Amino acid sequence: MPGGAPQADLSPESIQAMVGQALAAFAAAQTSAELKEARLAHSSDRSPLALANRAIGTLPGPERKEAGQRLGAARAQVNAALAAREEELGAAELAGRLVAERVDVSLPVEFGPQGAAHPITALIDLMGDVFVAMGWEIAEGPEAEGEWLNFDALNIGPDHPARGTSDTLFVSPLEQHIVLRTHTSPVQARSMLDRELPMYVVCPGKVYRADEFDATHVPVFHQIEGLCVDKGISLAHLKGTLDHLAKSMFGDGIETRMRPHYFPFTEPSAEVDLKCFVCRGASVGNPDAPCRTCKSQGWIEWGGCGVVNPRVLAACGIDTEVYSGFAFGMGIERTLMFRNNAADMRDMVEGDVRFSRSLKGMAR
Structure with missing residues (x-):
């Protein structure tokens, strides 16, 4: 489009590359904080897939439908991978907290000082x-x-x-x-x-x-x-x-x-x-x-x-x-x-x- 913004690449290869980057970022996240950063980068309103979705309106009618289907499937795949990784990390972090906060009930307990009747x-x-x-x-x-x-x-x-x-x-x-x-x-x-x-x-x-x-x-x-x-x-x-x-x-x-x-x-x-x-x-x-x-x-x-x-x-x-x-x-x-x-x-x-x-x- 002469004099306008460059048209987003909505080819199957480009969309698949965006999905691959998102899945790789989710898999690399080791904590909930890191996964949050990956979500903002690949699943938010400013992510590559979201920007590509906005560019669908610039395509001719026949191409618009096909590109919309590809982007919809790609975003669904990314969201499913994100949800699975959130559940996985949440379970791992909960297990870690349970181990760290474990109380050995067999250890002797030192009670706080108690009062006494006058x-x-x-x-x-x-x-x-x-x-x-x-x-x-x-x-x-x-x-x-x-x-x-x-x-x-x-x-x-x-x-x-x-x-x-x-x-x-x-x-x-x-x-x-x-x-x-x-x-x-x-x-x-x-x-x-x-x-x-x-x-x-x-x-x-x-x-x-x-x-x-x-x-x-x-x-x-x-x-x-x-x-x-x-x-x-x-x-x-x-x-x-x-x-x-x-x-x-x-x-x-x-x-x-x-x-x-x-x-x-x-x-x-x-x-x-x-x-x-x-x-x-x-x-x-x-x-x-x-x-x-x-x-x-x-x-x-x-x-x-x-x-x-x-x-x-x-x-x-x-x-x-x-x-x-x-x-x-x-x-x-x-x-x-x-x-x-x-x-x-x-x-x-x-x-x-x-x-x-x-x-x-x-x-x-």
Whole structure:
């Protein structure tokens, strides 16, 4: 065509050469990326076959039909070869990835670090389970408590030194008479006001004192207290309950004793001691075998207990001529220290998971 673009060669030999080049390029591609480049070169809209297809319109009628059939067959052959090579390369690359990413399940697996239940939480659950198994209920109450429930209802008078700001944390303003509870005994008072008799409740929870923060004291700690109100309750029932709790916490063979003491909300009252679970009393009077745990005294103070003072029962509307009861309480941290020979209470509040994992019997 004079003065125009050169006419494309649509002869059978030329078209077959284009097909051969395309098939050779597809066969030479070893990766999907290389095959993509070959596809763009030999099967796209700018490939030799595509350009030849556009030139069909310049041919005379009889030649146009024949050239169209040849190009259609050639492009179909190229597309079929391209699809086959894509499937072949895809299968090979998938097999390669499966081999490269293979996991040998017989090899030892090193798991990532695991957490642990906080020892205080775990011990509260453990002690609660002991009482639930005996048919007791778990009772809870607010940590910001009314002054009347924290003191007056428990026979702690207005002039008692525990009600001073040197021992108790008051919530501002003072005229509201709200304190951060100094013990979990207000939960016992609430239980006597709200529940029907007979009543067997145990009250674990957080308490607050204006104490220093050192190895044996923290301003925020935990207590568990128990209260039983029923007909015919005596000190013997209290002793049996505490013996069972001590055995559950420290194992068979542990002994308890009661020493006369004074608490405003119980009468008679006692301190409950544990037979030293380290020396079992063998260090008493034996300077050759001193015991650091009990300081060679043979016993360790654990908590307080007693028969509920009738004034406390009466303040909560209970007929003291019909009902009596007992109450006890001990520190969770102190129990944890005894069980695990922990020396520093600050370890319990620093949140180091290594400390939690090191304690025996704390897993849940």
